[in-house]
Amino acid sequence: MPLHSRYNGGVRFRIRPFKKADFRTLWRIDQACFEPQLAYSQAELDFYMRRPGSFTLVAQDGAADDGTESERDKNKDDSAQGKRGSTDEIADSGILGFIVAESRRRTGHIITIDVVEKARRSGVGSALMQAAEEKLLRAGATSVALETPVNNAAAIRFYKSEGYFAEKTVAGYYSNQMDALVMTKALASTS
Ligand SMILES: CC(C)(COP(=O)(O)OP(=O)(O)OC[C@H]1O[C@@H](n2cnc3c(N)ncnc32)[C@H](O)[C@@H]1OP(=O)(O)O)[C@@H](O)C(=O)NCCC(=O)NCCS
Numbered sequence: 001m002p003l004h005s006r007y008n009g010g011v012r013f014r015i016r017p018f019k020k021a022d023f024r025t026l027w028r029i030d031q032a033c034f035e036p037q038l039a040y041s042q043a044e045l046d047f048y049m050r051r052p053g054s055f056t057l058v059a060q061d062g063a064a065d066d067g068t069e070s071e072r073d074k075n076k077d078d079s080a081q082g083k084r085g086s087t088d089e090i091a092d093s094g095i096l097g098f099i100v101a102e103s104r105r106r107t108g109h110i111i112t113i114d115v116v117e118k119a120r121r122s123g124v125g126s127a128l129m130q131a132a133e134e135k136l137l138r139a140g141a142t143s144v145a146l147e148t149p150v151n152n153a154a155a156i157r158f159y160k161s162e163g164y165f166a167e168k169t170v171a172g173y174y175s176n177q178m179d180a181l182v183m184t185k186a187l188a189s190t191s
Helices: 020-033 042-050 076-080 086-093 124-138 153-161
Strands: 003-006 011-017 054-061 095-104 107-115 143-149 165-170 180-186
Touching (some): 020 054, 020 086, 054 124, 143 153
Antiparallel strands (some): 003 011, 165 180
16 A cells, blocks of 8 residues: 655655454553543454454555664664563554555444554544545445544544534443544545
């Protein structure tokens, strides 16, 4: 898939399908993106990623594609010395974010979208959403729905910028009893 370039953040990346070896890094990213009560356990993330009709797309740092030294290469020696933590593990992978989505007949559903903090506001989230929506459209979806915590202002702004509208709130949707905002977007005309 093509490389995307954004010069304001200097982030180059490509969107690719999930590989089995990515799983632990994606879980680490999810843990870093959300507070403990909202982040998925490994079992939950695995469950959503494997559900029938579900797919996962990954945003991969483009540095490895153009011969630039990647974070992974720079950190090889540290790794050997066993000094590395989860933040380093994420940097080593070159993964900047991911999206899990599923198609349920004519409705697509975004399960989660997570972008690492250092890569935000560089178009990574937008590229992941567009790639997922294209895939959902090809699977026959005419609309997409998602839920987000009512207090996640950044995500709500992001989804609105992607063309999603707030449809309703669902009281106590999350395990911490936080309400969810359900947002939807029409992908194609139903006529
Ligand atoms: C929400 C999230 C996925 C956005 O990813 P991103 O890569 O930063 O998004 P993009 O760079 O593609 O942003 C596209 C547009 O969305 C809007 N937007 C994104 N983040 C925003 C923020 N923090 N505040 C206001 N608007 C924002 C802007 O209009 C932005 O365009 P601009 O940068 O040209 O102004 C990312 O912030 C994230 O992973 N957050 C933590 C996890 C999360 O909350 N996920 C949503 C689960 S419900």
